[in-house]
Amino acid sequence: MSQGVFSYLLITLQPDNVIACFAGAMIGTLIGVLPGLGPAAAMALVIPLTLKLGPTAGLIMLAGIYYGSMYGGSTTSILVNVPGEPASVVTTLDGYTMAKKGRAGAALAVAAIGSFVAGTVSVIALQFFAPLLARTALAFGPAEYFALTVLGVVLLSNMTGSSKTRSLIMMMAGLILSTVGMDPIGGLERFSFGIETAQGGISFIAITTGLFGIAEVFEVMAAREKPLEILPVKFRELYPNREEIRRSAAPIARGSVLGFLIGLLPGPAATMASFASYGMEKSISKHPEEFGSGAIEGVAGPEAANNAACGGAMIPLLSLGLPFTPATAVLLGGMLLHGVTPGPFLLRDRPDVFWGVIGSFYLGNAMLLILNLPLVGIFAKLVRVPSRYLMPAILVLCTIGTYGDNTALFDVWVMLVAGVIGYVMRKYGYQPAPLVVGLVLGPVMERSFRQTLIISGGRVESLWESSLCMAMWGVALLAIFLPLVIPKIRAWMQGHPQNDA
């Protein structure tokens, strides 16, 4: 590592940044523990607060919330059988069973250690791959960016929710919403209906807090609250025994690599990574029958994978300026509000922010490991806070976060409408995540599409002429057609023709 990079990494250790990292990690852990707000909505709410801190400390805080939530999610999965966020759903399978057998401490410790190791592995990889990709991305023209965003849309639709069509529909709705406001090329005002606040575009924070925060409050309200039983854990029980450590080491290593690679793909990377790791561990285990009844590998692998995925997901954001998950989309929104433009030039223009944020991952992971083990009992008790007191607080925070973004009441109306639509969408099986990503990718997609045509003098084939573009379009086409063809081939090979569902 060069002297310059090292000095930039030391930026993380400045008092402001350490405090921001600590605050972000703590807020993230709380968000992960409490069912309700996910990391994307929590980050959106905190953005106005981070503006006071400046770009480096502000973004360190936002990143801390992102990876801190992954740590927090495991605590309630193991002790209460309630995942704080979707990436920890799979941890309930073996984590809660271990807790019922009196091994809650060991499960929590392995989850925390696995998260720490994976977080560190992913940061090391991020540190090397992000600048490499950023240099490659310098060769990207508008056509390549357009192909990349199309590829992102296609891959994301394959990986979110139960229906590809519904995911694509949500993505298109996001792209449509992104066209509200100034046209990115000519500056013509579109779809703002004369509303002054809408001329600058629909507030990203209002949409995010509405779809994730307000809709969640509605959903909690519609459901009936069940009393939770929290399994006890004592500090001295936190040490896993030698056998448990031995059995966890390889799943943590595999989960770290797998999670990092999945993090590079568009979609809810952390959730996909945890499920993929669980499936992999079960398939290669000598004792697959133990999975679901308290196998430590079923905790170690997925917990490592979901944390590594957070690091992986930062690569497309930092080096290409393209977020492929809702949380990184909010982080992009935060960066833009701080006057920092992520992408190939970030490393050249703002090395302090780039390396400061990367350095904070090391620091944050260490903080989380130290804090999570002794404070695990307190975090678990937070789940007992009844929703009748928690949800009104979330409502107020959502309103303040949304209003504070532009100090515009119109945004609060947008938040409410997004909340109602988000609630109805969930009832009808539509996920909000693709819409948020579409909303962020929209301006990049439109700008690159129109620029490509303008530069080439209207030649449509310029959208796929270069070898990079062809490769990306090829992968996108494969991603569309392979899922349609493979079941037919499989059915034909088995001699049982089946209808495409």
Place this chain on the structure above:
Amino acid sequence: MTPRKEIVSSSVLILFSLTFLIYTTRYPLDDWESPGPAVFPLLAGGVLLLLAAWQLIRAFLAPKTSDRAVQKGSLVTSLQAFFHENQGEAKVFALTALLIAYILLMQWIGFFVSTFLLTILSSRLMEAKGWIKPIVLSAGIGLFCYSLFEVWLKLSFPRGILF
């Protein structure tokens, strides 16, 4: 998702995309050499329309299954079952109405006073018992938000006749 829900949601999406596409024609398309501001919205709206139509067709072609088991019994029993099933939705409706009133009141009685009232009422709506705890909670949240956002972060919130 049941075919009935799929048909309803697809129809709403088709209506929305058609309205959007018609409205988009107000903006210039220009030509391929210099595509105008209507091109991208038309593409996105067109793809949305196709996807929604595809989903609608699939829902119609799906094997007919009853969306819910046919409930035998009197009209009163059916109505009771309906209201029991949708108790949660009634609360969501009430909270939405409360939030609308909150946003409207915000400019009149001020942000912090209306927030204080929202917290109490929403807490009560979520089955908080008594008034003391919701009032204490509301005062706590209000004080915290005022200190953090208005005093420290210097964000300005709507002021009304009271505060």
